[in-house]
Amino acid sequence: MPPARSRPVTLATVARHAQVHVSTASRALSEAPSGVGPDTVRRVRELAAVLGYRRDVGAAGLRTGNSRLIGVLVPRLTDLVLASIYESIDAAASAAGYGTVVANTLDDPEHRRVRLDALLSRRIDAVIIGDSHSGDSAGLELRDRGVPYVLVMRTLEGHPSVSTDDYHGGRLAAEHLLDLGHHRVGVICGDQLASTGRERTLGFRRTFEAAGYPIPDAYSIDSGFSTPSGAEAGTELMRLAEPPTAIFAVHDLLALGAMGAIRDAGRQVGEDVALIGYNDLDLAATLPVPLTSIRSDLAAMGSQSVDALLRALNGEVPRSVLLPPELVIRATTPRPSA
Amino acid sequence: MPPARSRPVTLATVARHAQVHVSTASRALSEAPSGVGPDTVRRVRELAAVLGYRRDVGAAGLRTGNSRLIGVLVPRLTDLVLASIYESIDAAASAAGYGTVVANTLDDPEHRRVRLDALLSRRIDAVIIGDSHSGDSAGLELRDRGVPYVLVMRTLEGHPSVSTDDYHGGRLAAEHLLDLGHHRVGVICGDQLASTGRERTLGFRRTFEAAGYPIPDAYSIDSGFSTPSGAEAGTELMRLAEPPTAIFAVHDLLALGAMGAIRDAGRQVGEDVALIGYNDLDLAATLPVPLTSIRSDLAAMGSQSVDALLRALNGEVPRSVLLPPELVIRATTPRPSA
DNA sequence: GCGAAGCACGCAAACCTTTGCGCAGCAACG
DNA sequence: CGTTGCTGCGCAAAGGTTTGCGTGCTTCGC
Numbered sequence: 001m002p003p004a005r006s007r008p009v010t011l012a013t014v015a016r017h018a019q020v021h022v023s024t025a026s027r028a029l030s031e032a033p034s035g036v037g038p039d040t041v042r043r044v045r046e047l048a049a050v051l052g053y054r055r056d057v058g059a060a061g062l063r064t065g066n067s068r069l070i071g072v073l074v075p076r077l078t079d080l081v082l083a084s085i086y087e088s089i090d091a092a093a094s095a096a097g098y099g100t101v102v103a104n105t106l107d108d109p110e111h112r113r114v115r116l117d118a119l120l121s122r123r124i125d126a127v128i129i130g131d132s133h134s135g136d137s138a139g140l141e142l143r144d145r146g147v148p149y150v151l152v153m154r155t156l157e158g159h160p161s162v163s164t165d166d167y168h169g170g171r172l173a174a175e176h177l178l179d180l181g182h183h184r185v186g187v188i189c190g191d192q193l194a195s196t197g198r199e200r201t202l203g204f205r206r207t208f209e210a211a212g213y214p215i216p217d218a219y220s221i222d223s224g225f226s227t228p229s230g231a232e233a234g235t236e237l238m239r240l241a242e243p244p245t246a247i248f249a250v251h252d253l254l255a256l257g258a259m260g261a262i263r264d265a266g267r268q269v270g271e272d273v274a275l276i277g278y279n280d281l282d283l284a285a286t287l288p289v290p291l292t293s294i295r296s297d298l299a300a301m302g303s304q305s306v307d308a309l310l311r312a313l314n315g316e317v318p319r320s321v322l323l324p325p326e327l328v329i330r331a332t333t334p335r336p337s338a
Numbered sequence: 339m340p341p342a343r344s345r346p347v348t349l350a351t352v353a354r355h356a357q358v359h360v361s362t363a364s365r366a367l368s369e370a371p372s373g374v375g376p377d378t379v380r381r382v383r384e385l386a387a388v389l390g391y392r393r394d395v396g397a398a399g400l401r402t403g404n405s406r407l408i409g410v411l412v413p414r415l416t417d418l419v420l421a422s423i424y425e426s427i428d429a430a431a432s433a434a435g436y437g438t439v440v441a442n443t444l445d446d447p448e449h450r451r452v453r454l455d456a457l458l459s460r461r462i463d464a465v466i467i468g469d470s471h472s473g474d475s476a477g478l479e480l481r482d483r484g485v486p487y488v489l490v491m492r493t494l495e496g497h498p499s500v501s502t503d504d505y506h507g508g509r510l511a512a513e514h515l516l517d518l519g520h521h522r523v524g525v526i527c528g529d530q531l532a533s534t535g536r537e538r539t540l541g542f543r544r545t546f547e548a549a550g551y552p553i554p555d556a557y558s559i560d561s562g563f564s565t566p567s568g569a570e571a572g573t574e575l576m577r578l579a580e581p582p583t584a585i586f587a588v589h590d591l592l593a594l595g596a597m598g599a600i601r602d603a604g605r606q607v608g609e610d611v612a613l614i615g616y617n618d619l620d621l622a623a624t625l626p627v628p629l630t631s632i633r634s635d636l637a638a639m640g641s642q643s644v645d646a647l648l649r650a651l652n653g654e655v656p657r658s659v660l661l662p663p664e665l666v667i668r669a670t671t672p673r674p675s676a
Numbered sequence: 677g678c679g680a681a682g683c684a685c686g687c688a689a690a691c692c693t694t695t696g697c698g699c700a701g702c703a704a705c706g
Numbered sequence: 707c708g709t710t711g712c713t714g715c716g717c718a719a720a721g722g723t724t725t726g727c728g729t730g731c732t733t734c735g736c
Contacts, residue, residue, distance in 0.1 A: 056400075062396060087442055102440060227621045260625060
């Protein structure tokens, strides 16, 4: 038995002190008090402050039917990209008076079900899905239950989403490398079940193909989205009979891993092998050799996904948003002139 | 108005279908049903499953007085270290049937107050504090309110905490560098208001002092805990008339920034300047030059902090836990023999 | 075959808040 | 001065769940 929680200060307490009925106190404390005298409002509010009253959001939600809670599904929070997005989601949500509950799904369907269940048990008002896979059903289930939701970062046909134009991002990377005169290039593709990996790879490959330099399958390596997995893919690329002169990694962390692999192969990143990452994480700029990267505006994705949900909670039909990516050139893709 | 949430399946619904009273249904669905016939239990549970019933945790909490929710305060989730800890906190908590709500405090007292308030408004059962500063008062406030809490990662005199022995970690780094024959060394200290930065620095400096090579203040640079801030501090160190032959950064990300600075100064990491980080993040091992680091068991810290809280919720008095750090030697601190 | 014991279940209160409705008092107007 | 209309506030129900207590039935023992 915990030592007798010392918090019996409820609406009734305040009402008693203020000598009014609890309903009056409730109204006085609401954001836009109506049907209450202005002096009563003042008195009640002062008393509430003094007594340290705090509205029980749970109990309120029981009555009003909404929990003022937004659920967020992410593959894992140790993924810097998702952490950044989540950070801005949380900021935007709490500015709007909503709390957020995040769940790591570890990209595992079973785990995910359990966590989504737990969220629904808390009468979540809306959900942001950051771990969408092709062929996953969370969106459908939520739609059935009438819970508003929006995908973020990754997209899925037929579901509203807030994302960056990854296809275009892949093209930007390709055009940059073509500009620099690279023709034999490699791609570290990420997870093809995620729209991010798929679209970025596709935009990149199509652009090279259109330029007359189609990329052989051996130069296109599937992977996860982690540093070790980038190292592995990089090693594989460097082990080819004719290693690529440039590599596009669909995630900065993959690029980071590839850096190690390139160095292990006895080559110099940026000099012998050009390298482009994706997302432009903070650390990209401060790496030993600063990394060229495709920037996607993570903060914007987060806050816009919250906006979309808030609108959905107001009855609007959510529409997908596609943000523009941007090429940030740094030391890993120098002009060959040097 | 949202499109009429289609979830009116409550305990009453189940009870009605099962032809029992709602109290019976409640008991039948509780973890250890008592006072209910075994066949009734089965019938109710089956019906509940079929109907898609989900207990409303909020409503239940209203009655029982606990929310089965643990609040977590972190400086920011984009800090990989905290994200890792949080991940294991979340895993441990949800295994125990608890949900977690995380709040980014951005190391800003005002922001923090607001967020802690929001947490308390949700009748949080317990709090894990990951952003403790010397002289901060969250712990005291929680103690006053009778809410169990525990600090994680960072410590604070007089409060229960789960952390790594940072002083010892600093000493391990120092001893390693002394072994390798380094005498003129620099420290990138992190934030001295955080026990992590303070203790690691202290352990390091004291050990060098005891060995007869006290570290001048100019070789000891305060910083944040981010890559850019590491780059800055590194630059400052390399700009000294006699730059250090080795650098200890109290955080891997600081080390990462320092790498860039060392390279910018025209030196080779590992060859001209040895470098040790702290925490042994995943990326330390896969860096272009793999980073020597002091490993602290982040996952253990997370899960043990949850354990501590669960015990506290059972009335036990929480006791501080100090985990042992471990030196992981990699390429940035080679034997000078080469 | 009857009384007592025990088991399965129903009843209702309680947790805390919000909100529609009704009531009383007051000012203004005719 | 009587009526109307408004304003400020109280009453009570509702929302979903848990739980102490009471009741009726079954079952066992004598």
